[in-house]
Each structure stands twice: as C-alpha cells, then as structure tokens.
Amino acid sequence: MRSLRRHRVVVPVLLCVLAVLGARPMTADEEPADPAGGPETQTHGGGVATGLSAEVVRLYEEAAVATQQYEAGRAEADEQRAKARRAEELLDTQRRHIAALHEDLGRIARAQYRTSGGLPVAAQMMLADSPDGLMRGHHAFAQADLAVNNAISKNRRAEARLAADEAKAAAEWQVLEKRNTELAALKADIEEKLESAREELQGQADAAVAAGACRGAVRLDQPQTAFTSAWVAPVETYELSASYGSGGARWAHRHTGQDFAVPIGTPVRAVGAGRVVRVSCGGPFGIEIVLRHAGGYYTQYAHLASVAVDQGEQVVPGQWIGQSGTTGNSTGPHLHFETRVTPESGSAVDPVSWLAARGVSL
Known part of the structure; x- marks a missing residue:
C-alpha cells in the first residue's frame, strides 16, 4: 500500500512539471519546432542549414553568374559584328583603289591613242622622236596595265575571302544569338525564382519581428574568400x-x-x-x-x-x-x-x- 501511495503522489507532480515546461516562454535564441516540417532546416552551433535562406543565396549567386555569361555573350556578338564591318570597310578601300587604277589606265590608253596608239609598233618606232621616248611610253602603259591586273586579282581574292569571312561570321553570330537568347531565358527564370524566394524570406522575417521572437541562426555555406586586408565592405555589390x-x-x-x-x-x-x-x-x-x-x-x-x-x-x-x-x-x-x-x-x-x-x- 505504501508503494501505491507513492505513485499517486508522483504522477500529479510529473503532470505539473510538464505543464510548467509547456507554458515556459521561449527566449530570443530559441525557435518553436515546425510540426509541418517546413522548408527551413535550422541548426545551431556551426551546423549548415539548407533551406530558404540558403536557396536565396544560391539563386543570388546563380543570377550573378548568368548575368556575367549573358553580358560576355553580348560582347562577343558585338565583336563579331565589328569584325565584319571592318572587313567590309577594308574591301571598300580596295575597290576605290582599283577604280582609281582603272581611271589611270584609261587616261594612258587615251593618250597613246591620240598620239600613236592606232599605228603598228614598227610605224610608231619610225615616227617616234626617239626610241627612248617610245620605250618609255610602252613601259609606262605596260606597268599601268600590270598594276591594274594585279589589283583586280587582289580584289577578287579579297572579295572571295570577305564572302567566306562574312558567311563564317554570320554563322557564328547566329550561334551566339541563339546562345544569348537561351542565356537570357535562363537569367530571367533564375531572377523570377530569386524574387519569389526573396519575398518568402522577407515574409518570414516580418512574421518574426511582429512576434518579437527572433529565429535562430540559419547557417550559410561560406564563400571561398582570400581577403588580404583585415577590413572589408559590409556587402560586395551595392x-x-x-x-x-x-x-x-x-x-x-x-x-x-x-x-x-x-x-x-x-x-x-x-x-x-x-x-x-x-x-x-x-x-x-x-x-x-x-x-x-x-x-x-x-x-x-x-x-x-x-x-x-x-x-x-x-x-x-x-x-x-x-x-x-x-x-x-x-x-x-x-x-x-x-x-x-x-x-x-x-x-x-x-x-x-x-x-x-x-x-x-x-
């Protein structure tokens, strides 16, 4: 009977203790358990949490990388377009040079025709003031003709190279444009997810402030840094x-x-x-x-x-x-x-x- 009375006394005492513990208010460093097993997993004392805060940081970094890749792609496409413009400008210069040579050759031919261009070479030699003058005239005409022919050949080769370069540049530019379109879509998708996660994170923070009960530390995977100074700015980009x-x-x-x-x-x-x-x-x-x-x-x-x-x-x-x-x-x-x-x-x-x-x- 003594044992039974002892149990009758112990049970109410235990119930009172449990009631007191259940009613004890939380401190600022404590957090209520999430019976629903929400998305935020929190640990204390150096642990790592993979939840909403970590998701925001991950998306934050992914958005930065996607932006860099997109900007690099746009710069590469602009460089391709600039290269094509420079090649076209070079070819235009060559075309103007050939046109000038053609004009020079025309003037020489017209001058020879007015003097003796219509006579056979033997007759020109007989009527020329001097053999040297005749030879100089023929030499000048031959040099001009050779220069024009060389320029025309060079121009044709340049046009062929330009056509090939333009086709290559166009194909590369199309690839770049396709990749940039994909990068833009990826960037927009990441930013949309990031904005949604930010809103949710801020909502949790507002709820904590309204309740006056701070949540515990949500550990973040620290970045690999190699600071050479003892002091840094509080945020990286701002x-x-x-x-x-x-x-x-x-x-x-x-x-x-x-x-x-x-x-x-x-x-x-x-x-x-x-x-x-x-x-x-x-x-x-x-x-x-x-x-x-x-x-x-x-x-x-x-x-x-x-x-x-x-x-x-x-x-x-x-x-x-x-x-x-x-x-x-x-x-x-x-x-x-x-x-x-x-x-x-x-x-x-x-x-x-x-x-x-x-x-x-x-």
Whole structure:
C-alpha cells in the first residue's frame, strides 16, 4: 500500500512539471519546432542549414553568374559584328583603289591613242622622236596595265575571302544569338525564382519581428574568400543611399549610419574580425546584429531578413553573418550599417570615414 501511495503522489507532480515546461516562454535564441516540417532546416552551433535562406543565396549567386555569361555573350556578338564591318570597310578601300587604277589606265590608253596608239609598233618606232621616248611610253602603259591586273586579282581574292569571312561570321553570330537568347531565358527564370524566394524570406522575417521572437541562426555555406586586408565592405555589390548625418522624416534627429541599397537576401559580411554581442529583432532596426571589434569599436547591421550567427560567436573578416532585408523602420530593401563606440544606439561615428581609415573605400 505504501508503494501505491507513492505513485499517486508522483504522477500529479510529473503532470505539473510538464505543464510548467509547456507554458515556459521561449527566449530570443530559441525557435518553436515546425510540426509541418517546413522548408527551413535550422541548426545551431556551426551546423549548415539548407533551406530558404540558403536557396536565396544560391539563386543570388546563380543570377550573378548568368548575368556575367549573358553580358560576355553580348560582347562577343558585338565583336563579331565589328569584325565584319571592318572587313567590309577594308574591301571598300580596295575597290576605290582599283577604280582609281582603272581611271589611270584609261587616261594612258587615251593618250597613246591620240598620239600613236592606232599605228603598228614598227610605224610608231619610225615616227617616234626617239626610241627612248617610245620605250618609255610602252613601259609606262605596260606597268599601268600590270598594276591594274594585279589589283583586280587582289580584289577578287579579297572579295572571295570577305564572302567566306562574312558567311563564317554570320554563322557564328547566329550561334551566339541563339546562345544569348537561351542565356537570357535562363537569367530571367533564375531572377523570377530569386524574387519569389526573396519575398518568402522577407515574409518570414516580418512574421518574426511582429512576434518579437527572433529565429535562430540559419547557417550559410561560406564563400571561398582570400581577403588580404583585415577590413572589408559590409556587402560586395551595392549602391550607397542615405548617408551618415543626413536628414529625413524617418529619423528623430539625423541618420546614424550608412545605407547600402541592395536586394533582399543579399549576403551581409562582417567588416572585420570580432564577436557577436547582439542578435535581436523588433523595434526601428528590425532584425539586427552588433559586433564588437578590437579597439572597443562596434558595428551594427540592421533591417536584415535573416541572421547566420548567434550571440557570442567569433567572426572573421568577410564572413557572411546574415542577409539583407527591409524589416523594422525601412522604406525598402537595404542594409543599414553603423559604427559605434558602444554597443548601444546613440554612440555612432561616421562609418564611411571609419572604414576609410582602415583601408576600405566605399
């Protein structure tokens, strides 16, 4: 009976413990399990996730490669057309030269006919002022005739080569055009998929910000880099938009960072070696990361769509730490980048000058 009473006491206690655990709120570093087994597979502590974030990065890189190939193909086709134009211009020059030779030969023939061109050679020799004069006249005519004949032969060979070159160039140009059409279609298809994936990624980020519960780090396959400097720009390809200290209705005082206009999902890089001191979401900066660097400086990366690091991690220059987005107080896709003397907002310094002092020109 003593054993039965012990079980009667233990069972309610276990049920209470389970209830407390089930009701415990999540921290910012925790993420609810996806009972449906959604597309995003997330891991912590250095693992690699192959989900929506990784898909955006993959499509981002494929779109860049497709664009390079398409532009290279267009340049090659333009070069082929320019080569054909140069060959045609050369042949036109040769044709004008032959026409001039024909005109010269005509003048010589007309002059000889007016003087003695209609007489037999023996009669010309008898009536000539001197044998030398007669020989010079015949020599000049023969030279002119030979020059014209040579030019005509050269022109015919040039026209034959040009015809062959034009046919070859036309065939190569058609191949290039076909390949460029295929590349254009491939590029458009990748960009369409990328845009769809970006919208989905931003939707997940907006939902996380609205819930006030940041998702954990979504690990990205890091690129093969060989940086020779200790500092880099926070994104690889960009357009500078709002600058440090500029005014605007969206800021209480002055703009505290430098904005980089980039599409959603663009990989964001750590500008230098450091440690992650903050990963948060919500508020005017949306999803943000703050790094601490040597010398007591901090850098902030805001309005992100996803993060690829956890608080406390060490990062290296150029490491992908997240993806750009438009969360928080943002009017469009961009990266808001700050440099600070403390981890808190309000201690910012000019990030362009700060990076320039470290050898990074924006």
